[in-house]
Amino acid sequence: MYRKLKLMLGTAAVLLGAVPAHAETLRFALCYDLTKAYTFITPQVVQAVRDYAEVLNLKGGIEGNPIEIIVQDHGNEPQRGIECYEKVKDQALTVDFLSTPVSRAALPRAMKDGKVMVQALAGRGDTVDGEVFKWVFPLGPTYWGQAANIVSHFKKQSGGNLKGKKIAFLYIDYPFGQEPIPVMQELQKREGFELQLFPYPLPGSDQSSAWSQMRRFQPDLIVHWAFSAMHVVASKEAKRNGISLDKMITVNWFNETDLTNIGHDAAKGIRRSTTVTSGIDNPIMKDIIRELYDKGKGNGDRKFLSDIYYSTGLAIYAPIFEAARLAVKSEKTPMTAEKMRKGLESVRGYDASGLLPALTVSAKDHGGGGKTRIELWDGSKWIPQGDWIADYNDLVWATVKQHSADFAKSTGK
Structure with a gap:
């Protein structure tokens, strides 16, 4: 039912002119632990990412290309995480696990396959070293x-x-x-x-x-x-x-x-x-509240909007969506993992309107500066x-x- 509704909404957006008929859907995969060890944070992060993607889609997506968020549960089990990775790696521009054991298990495959792996606040701390971990992006400080x-x-x-x-x-x-x-x-x-x-x-x-x-x-x-x-x-x-x-x-x-x-x-x-600004005063948050929650259209409970884990979800994905925008603008569609990687490595001084410390990612530093x-x-x-x-x-x-x-x-x- 959800997929049918999403397809209908996408078709409506094209008919209304918000998204060009020739647009490419840009997919981002969240293979998360939604049932076991990390449930104190994953629901808020998923809610935030879906909300932000929906607001961007209402504005025409990323350079005219709609966003789709793929969410699957791996239960913090490395083998299930690998199965999720194998399922989505050719569909999504990035794959994110938000789990240290699952990230560590999947990392060699992403490196071998040349697929962009997001690893914010989990996994190996040394993956900020882009010269060694070419395809892995922590996008934040190490511990x-x-x-x-x-x-x-x-x-x-x-x-x-x-x-x-x-x-x-x-x-x-x-x-x-x-x-x-x-x-x-x-x-x-x-x-x-x-x-x-x-x-x-x-x-x-x-x-x-x-x-x-x-x-x-x-x-x-x-x-x-x-x-x-x-x-x-x-x-x-x-x-x-x-x-x-x-x-x-x-x-x-x-x-x-x-x-x-x-x-x-x-x-x-x-x-x-x-690693992120607290509260709901950020312009991105205000957009989400005005366009979704004030209209009864949010992707979760409104009470989580003031939770720093919700803000953390936005802070992880705002630079990812910005990198996709830079990549589409400079490299054009169809998008590839290589183009997405280049987009991430071209993020400069990006703070998501004050939501996070200014992030500058490069081929050498995949963390973006490490500020807290x-x-x-x-x-x-x-x-x-x-x-x-x-x-x-x-x-x-x-x-x-x-x-x-x-x-x-x-x-x-």
Whole structure:
């Protein structure tokens, strides 16, 4: 039924003159975990991408070409992700998995086939190295860069000197949580602060031992690498151990549901690293609200529009749609994976009307600059704590190059 309706809408758009009769449908595939581990974010991202594509289609699509979003569930299972990839790779200009295990499993195939793979905020951090990962586009900061930017923010707060400061790195004890540790340890050597690691086991509901040890450490800053309900547990443990939440900065996976579950007043003072502007004041958001939700036509619950995960979905796909526009304009249709890759590598200073830090992608840097900033919850709203920054780039890129070189060696590239 949905496909029939979509076809009818497409035909109507052609008849009304919004889309030329000779237009090519530009397809983008979202092979996502919609049922298991990543369901705390995937519904909001899918909703955002569909909404934005629909608004662009109402305006004539991308340079006169309609957009189609293909969505399939892989349940966070690598084999199902590979099956989805094989099914859509010749239909879609980009394939996105939003899952580290699935991204890692599918990456060799995309590289071999010469298909554009989107890998924002998941998968291998070293794929920002476009010289090695020609077909993979993270389009955002690595976790190494995000951790470095948090330390940079703390250094500025501390008057430019971290000597004698105590930083606790609190994390879920599996690869996602462990990834920033080498960078944190190198920054400790450079800046002279005292670093202690506080892991806790999956699924993250038992953090009592880590917090008891942290109470004895008495940190000046707690960097928390976690997601979803782990943040709620951490806030309760902080209170139980007499540690103020204003000492904590979380990785970007802290959203409005976490905030509500902690309590708006109880969460006052907590900070999060972010890769996207919060709220609904961005022009793209206003377009979506006016053209869809005010007319009862949105692709999900209106309450999610103010969720940062919805904004994250827009921030991932706004530059992808912009890259497709650049590619169509310069290379013309029919579109190919090679043309899409060139389009992505020609994105310059693109910020989606202030939605994200200005993104400049090149053949060397598929991340776009690695900028993040810190926001503070004041009890009623998120307050930016400075400009978008990308600091310690020498360290971050040395880490990237070390890992990408290992990958290149292992694959004989």
